[in-house]
Amino acid sequence: RYGYRVDVAADGLSGLEAFRAGGYDLLILDVMLPELDGIGLCHRIREESLVPVLMMSARGDALDVVAGLEAGADDYVIKPV
Numbered sequence: 001r002y003g004y005r006v007d008v009a010a011d012g013l014s015g016l017e018a019f020r021a022g023g024y025d026l027l028i029l030d031v032m033l034p035e036l037d038g039i040g041l042c043h044r045i046r047e048e049s050l051v052p053v054l055m056m057s058a059r060g061d062a063l064d065v066v067a068g069l070e071a072g073a074d075d076y077v078i079k080p081v
Contacts, residue, residue: 007022007024010034011033011034011035011036012033012034012035012036012037012038012040012041013035013036014035015029015033015036015041016036016041016044016045019045019049019051020048024051025051025052026051026052026053026054027045027051027052027053027054028053028054028055028056029041029042029053029054029055029056029073030055030056030057031055031056031057031059031064031068032057032058032059038055038057038068038071039067039068039071040071042055042068042071042072042073043071043072045072046071046072052074053072053073053074054073054074054075054076054077055068055071055073055075055076055077056076056077056078056079057076057077057078057079058078058079058081059078060078064076065078
């Protein structure tokens with residue numbers, strides 16, 4: 001409707017593959033992903049790109065937020081429970 005293309009990856013490794021194949025303007029990552037978690041995925045993305053990364057997670061502990069931001073996320077949003 002608004003011209004956005006949305007892709008979904010079921011795990012971190014698939015997400016990394018999609019990122020490398022895609023030309024994305026924004027990435028939204030969950031911390032809790034199988035294969036490669038969102039923190040590790042964000043680290044790997046940051047090695048290759050400065051694309052904006054929004055991390056979303058139900059894990060809202062301050063240490064989790066800091067880990068996400070230190071991994072290179074531009075912002076960290078805590079999902080409502």
